[in-house]
Amino acid sequence: ARRSLQGACQGMGYFYCKVDVQRDFRDGGEVGLLFNVNEGDVFFFGKTIVKGNSRTRRPVITRQLQYLEGEPVDPSQLLQSRQMLLKLGLFRSVEITPRQSGENEMDLDLDVEEAPPGTVSFGFGYGEYELYRGFIDISYSNLFGMNRRGSFRTEHSTLWSRYMLNFQEPYLFGRELLSTTTLLYEKRKEKNIDSGDISYRIEKVSFSTGLEKDFTSRTKGILSYSYSINRTSDVQPDVVLTRDDTGTLAISSITPGIIYDTRDNPFDPTRGFLASLRVKFASEALGSESRFVKTTARTGVYFPVARRVIFAASVRGGTSRVFGETEDLPLVERFFLGGRNTVRGYGQDSLGPIGADGNPKGGNAFAQGNVELRLKVTGNWRIVPFMDAGNVWIDPDDADTSDLKHTYGAGLQYNTPVGPVRLDYGRKMNPEEGESTEKIHFSIGHAF
Template sequence: MGKIEFTGNKAISASQLKKNLNLKSKNLIQKIAFWTKSQDFNEFYLEDNVQQIISLYQRAGFLKVDVKAYKDINRKKEKINLLYEIKENEPVLINDIKLKIDAKDQERIDSVKQLLETGRTDWILQENSIFRDLNILALNKYFHELLLNNGYPSPEIKQEILLTEAENKADVIYNISAGTFCSFGAVNIIGNERTPSHVISRQISFNGEQFSQTQLQETQRRIQQLGIFQFVTMKSMLDEIENNTIPIEIMVKELPEWSVKFGIGYGLEDRLRTSLDLLKLNFLGGARRANLYLKHSFLEPYNVSLKITQPAFLGPYGSLAFKPYLKKEHESAYDLETFGTSLTFQNIINPRLNGFISYRFERSFIDLSDETETDILNEFYNKSALSQGLSFNNSSPVFYPETGFSASYVVTLSGLKLNSKYHYLQGLVDLRKYQRILAELVLAGKIKIGSMKPIWGDTITPLEERYYAGGSLSLRGWGRNDVSPKNENNKSIGGNSYLELSLEARQKIFKILYLVLFLDAGNVWMDFDRHNLNDLKYSPGIGLRLRTPIGPIRLDAAQPVWDSKKSIQLHLSIGQAF
């Protein structure tokens, strides 16, 4: 196969037509990969392609389309170029849209008609618009959902097309059987062996009003949000409708009361790591959850926490978590031992947007390495801080985003009484964008910017809360935390302003294997308001991603530019860099 071209196609683009063909030419990426073989020409596929194009046009309203295929054989290159000549002719137009409603009496017929024709000017199908199959089906779906959400649990809708070929017009008739108008009736909950029924009932979003499928779905989401059920199903008991009320059955399948997750892995930064996560559901009754988490790695010699979560707090999508913890962090400049507790309220505003507010109190001891010279002393000290954040994410799919974006911010105020040693205001913004460019090529971009300012008379910020860059999730041309202001002994001591930019091109090259080209840029400065675009460090690189059900296994290699002292950095880990 050589080139594939089209003439006469005005209503449908060439790229859209090519997607529906069995015979395909090489795309840009396949041409760059010159070693890949072109598809062999097949006469049967050619005839099938002509029919595919005709079918596509007819579904778009061009019932009298004419398509011819011409072959141009280049025997020297052993290629066949195809030219599809398309004569679209005039499309079929919608003449009229009629609703035929079947209900028990004229009053109900008038009520249903008024409901469906409200907003008629906004229908996707309009008189004198081009006849398109998808639009006809979309309006059918719109009517169906409108009835389901306004008291009719079992509507039936079928469309009928009357074509007048002489005028090239069509009437669309929707035959609508609305069914019985109902209100919500009694609710029966089954399958809950440990969870009290009243815990589930509090999540129900309806109470005797007219039937609505949307309210059923909302209730299902609320109950699932409790985090203690494997699945939740909502069933409208259509066979038990009585006095225009419909009973609802809620079936739940509880997750195991106890569960244990054990993890072991290796990374070039944290080396050997192990973790244990013990979960207890229905903790102290109700829907509470308790998580005991243990972790060990080179960077975290120990991390122990107990998190107790109360779901449905101050609303169906709110939760309150109490978390005492004890941990030790190991960095080249210091070791930090911390014990403390946090109290966090989180609320899911909608499926893509959630926010939180959190208070934490910690008592820490920092042990500086012999080469770390700063104004900070080896000592115990208190930290009392309040944080607030908001995040939005509509990227998909999970683990391998191809479209959408995410945005988040976190603001922290530290120094709230309780002999808190450090007083500062800190903010961090994280923006990410994903866009599919070609069939198997995705561009991903990230911007992170942060600032941290001492307040209330303080002149320094805590070493462990400052910004650092470099490593497998940051500027990959440098080692972990290597991009940072340095002391006289060339030890990273962190900074108070931070900027990071990344761009990745992710291309599938073989089934579960992806090739990635990337460029990272950024820096960390001591002053809180530095953010100098003329003082950025750059590192281009190349990587491989092996697709797995739990995320990609990632190998990256990056080299700083304009820095002859730095060698290539390798990073091996699980998960996307962003």
């Protein structure tokens, strides 16, 4: 009670406010409390002296401050300012020290220690479908000293190659708007899941740009635009594709969405909740050769159930509809499930309808659920038992939970700065006759 009262008093500008408590012992065992409050003088914020920012420009720092010069001093605003500065990821340490500079004025000494702005990360993996795969990511987090971020990432496997250039502007037009622009080039081979022969090749070039706006500390809205050119080639005679999936197809779309996120760490959460909803809209008015509406939703929950055990669960779903002259959703926009990050125990993208050529056709609707117990064994090692479920449907009206495919298994993880390295063993609960009963998956990062 004394600390709460003192904090409330200091929050009104009485920086040197002191609260003493006297106890009055009464008959019958009662104890009375008398609070003596010595407010002192009201102090106001003065100048902020920034030190230690050799690369970062002063406006990047001052726009994160939660107080204004001339306002009554509130220690809680200093704490919030420090947290906002650390959240930028530009500084190893931030210290804000009040210093009396006048009769009723407090200047602030703001000392920062900058973190290295450049990073290089890489990883590798192995999967039964694409065999060997790996990536290299080169990024710089403080371009021109304005917290602008640029990165180049390349990913390769025996089946695909991908190159991405990314640029982020965190304060577009002087407002708290995060702008992200991405250029992507991708070449991919699709193979028959039974014979392993290459069925066709897909080449994709895309441009996307989007905005993110924080409505609260936990809720943000997103709006993005994407334009892609997709070219299918070397289609084998036994492969059945729709008219839109052969040759070259341009897709132009906008995607609004909303995200609610209370996770303590987006890369390795130990507690919190995540929910998101996105609607992708492609039409002729945007310059698209395909017309559809595609909706995806996701929820996730994370919390500790014991000292070294984290419970994690996720539910995802999606549906799509075509309109106008478009008869079928393009192959590159369909939902696919199965593999290391969806339903472990099944081959990559192997769930759902199978075409006459023996390849997965993907679908217009999907449902997926995952549950894990993340048990820390020792150091950076974890054992993770899990259960997965999911399926894909051609017609959203045919979606039925009784059609879900279920798997169970366990994984071994080693935590690294770029996420956990995972080796998962998944087993199908009710495999079809002649179907394999188990799969081993190797990957980097949590499944969800």
